[in-house]
Amino acid sequence: MNEVYDVTIIGGGPSGLYSAFYSGLRNLKTKLIESQSVLGGKVNLYPDKILWDVGGLTPITGKKFLSNCITQGLTFHPTVCLNTEISQITNTAGIFDIRASNGDHHYSKTVILAYGSGIITPNKLDIDGVERFERTNLHYIPNSLHAFRNKQVFLSGGGNTAIEQANELLSIAKRVTLGYRGNELRAHEHSVDAFRKNGGTLLLETQIHSFRGNHLGEIEAVSLSVAGEARTITADAVIVNHGFASKQAIGFDEALGLRFTEHHFIEGSPDSTLDCSGIFAAGDAISYTGKVNLLVGAFQDAVNAVNSVKQYLNPAAEKQAMVSSHNEAFAEKNRQVSL
Ligand SMILES: Cc1cc2nc3c(=O)[nH]c(=O)nc-3n(C[C@H](O)[C@H](O)[C@H](O)COP(=O)(O)OP(=O)(O)OC[C@H]3O[C@@H](n4cnc5c(N)ncnc54)[C@H](O)[C@@H]3O)c2cc1C
Structure with missing residues (x-):
């Protein structure tokens, strides 16, 4: 833990992963x-969505891309x-002290946010004792919709992602019931029409009250109120898509001087530099004029952040790394790759 790293990247999403690759290259x-x-x-x-808009890649699932x-x-x-x-970042005598909420300290000369x-x-559902079903057939973020093949699925939610999920399930599952607490779905009308037309069952003004479990600890039926009336439907699996909460867990020492937008993104520059020297940012975390909140934008930020780190640590270093096709770092690895 006490080892001092050249760079510590906080966040293991696409921008953090590409920053890790690029900093290894440097x-x-x-x-x-x-x-x-x-x-x-x-x-x-x-994971099951197909990505079309990543340069140089033909359609690929989120899972494969990841x-x-x-x-x-x-x-x-x-x-x-x-x-x-990570819950706190401070700087003492030129070294960043990156504290985790478990009490660990990580030390680094630079940081990429x-x-x-x-x-x-x-x-999550606010129903007593529901956690036990998370180990079996209650899902918040399903790994793959193919796991629901030939199953009777009850899906709770009313936004675009919920209805998209429900539509995708129609061709996989045996039966799909979508329950939403409001009296009108918030999702695009054409998706709702497609769901109904393709055999989905839509229950409005619907709330889950409890689950009936079987001896395997799985949900076998869902108790609901539908427009004020009690109803029970059998289910082999339940998916809850009630949106997400996001938490910005890091407290930054004010002395670092970072600035944030009203939506809590870090204000920076296109070269990934920020108002605090030694801290850089990449991907969705950073905001600047012309920022592209897409995977391709995350990769560009990562390259800039790492090159800025390199220059910060060694002003005499090249501004950019040599392209991979001519880079000695890959000489041995190229021999191992069979194409
Ligand atoms: C539903 C959906 C569909 C999308 N479809 C596309 C698409 O088709 N094409 C496209 O180009 N883009 C798409 N995007 C956008 C794309 O996913 C994002 O631009 C990309 O994920 C940004 O990557 P990132 O690494 O910056 O952030 P993230 O992917 O958000 O990763 C950030 C990581 O940091 C971690 N983290 C956060 N705080 C801390 C902390 N305090 N300590 C430690 N770790 C922390 C998080 O757990 C997370 O793993 C989509 C986004 C969504 C939500």
Whole structure:
């Protein structure tokens, strides 16, 4: 823990992973810290979605894309700390003291903030004892909708993501029932029409009251109120899509002088520099004129952040790394790659 790293990247989403790759390319001693138990950031929220807008990639699922990002991010073997929520950053005598909420301290000459929109957690059901079903068939962020093949699924939610999920499930599951507490869905009308037309059952003014479990600890029926009337429907799986809460967990020492937008993003420059020397930012966490809040934007920020780190640590260093096709760092690795 007391080791001082050249750069510590906070956030293991696409921008943090690409920063880790690029800082390895620039020979920086690198640590990557992520609050969740897995790397990947927000892309974990849409594993089955197909991405079309990442340069140089033909359509690819979120899951496959993430797997590639993680493999690439670990190319130069950064130190990775999972389940580590950073809560405080201060600077003492030129070294950043990065404190985690578990009390650990991480020390670094520079920091790249790649924390996206903060720590994102799904809004959970407020029903006593419901946690026990999270181990079986109550899902907030399903790993893959294919796990619901031939199942009777009850999905609770009314936003665009919920109805999109419900529509995707129609071709996979045996039966899809969508329950929403309001009397009109907030989602796009054409998606709602498609859901009804393709055989989905929509229940409005619906709230989950409790679950009936079986001897395996799985939900087998959902007790609901539908427009004020009690109703029970059988279910092999329940998905709850009630949106997400995000928490910006880091308290920055005021002396660092960072500025934030009204939506809590860090104000910076296109080269990923901030008002505090030694701290840089990449991806959704940073805001500047012309910022692109897409995966491609996250990658560009990561390159800029790492190059800025390198220059900060060694003003005589090249402004940019040599392109990978001509870079000696890959000479041995190229021999191992079979294409
Ligand atoms: C539903 C959805 C669909 C999308 N579809 C597309 C698309 O099709 N194409 C596209 O280009 N973009 C898409 N995006 C946007 C894209 O996912 C983001 O631009 C990208 O994930 C930003 O990456 P990031 O690494 O900056 O942030 P994130 O992916 O948010 O990762 C940040 C990471 O930092 C961690 N973290 C936060 N705070 C702390 C802390 N205090 N300590 C430790 N770790 C912390 C978080 O847990 C998270 O893992 C989509 C976004 C959403 C929500």
